Amino acid sequence: MERETIKSNFFNYKKANYFSDIYPPLEDIINSPEINLHLFNSNCIIKICKLLDIRTNILYDNSKNQDVEEELVNQNNINKEDIKSQRIIKFCKKFNSKTYINPIGGTELYDKEYFKKNGLELLFVNTKDYSYEQFNHSFNEHLSIIDMLMHTGIEQTKQTVKEYNLI
Incomplete structure (x- = not known):
């Protein structure tokens, strides 16, 4: 299953602007040996947060x-x-x-x-509203943090995720 996910991400994003920056840490996340889905997902969230300098304490036990x-x-x-x-x-x-x-x-x-x-x-x-170029297609919003990272890079993604209001 993980090999299919890695291949899918590779082929879907290999022409993205920030592929060479994002793919190595993404591959490391996906290749985690964890078999418990809850712990695997928690680990993914923690590592993506670390990549984006999000310092929220995540309780997952x-x-x-x-x-x-x-x-x-x-x-x-x-x-x-x-x-x-x-x-x-x-x-x-x-x-x-x-x-x-x-x-x-x-x-x-x-x-x-x-x-x-x-x-x-x-x-x-x-x-807040945002958009970015996705392979010269019309913008498809809220796909995933991986999509945003691949197309805008770490620094722009850091800025975009800070753009919100609490209501």
Whole structure:
């Protein structure tokens, strides 16, 4: 599977402006020997963040959150829609967070008032408009961070990911 992913990225992006800069670290990320999907994905995110100088502390050890999951499973009076919000609220409280920031798509899933009643501020990341050249095609937005890196390079990608508003 990983060889297919590497070949696919190679052939899809070999003519991209920043291919020679981005492909080696990407290949290193994809070639990780990790077989646990959760840990593999966490490792990918951590390495991409390091590449972009994003210094967010990423917590990925699920064993530390087992108590929250068990508590949610044992709550019979909670409906299916609220369990997603309650999971976030419980995690935030466990880590003494006052604010939860979610991608903009979460406006359909999460209610700011519900979070407020539970002592949390809920904000959504609203990415500012951006575009870049993609092989002389019309711009296809929100493909992936890999696409942006391959076409704009590390420095421009660093700038672009900082362009957002919290709503």
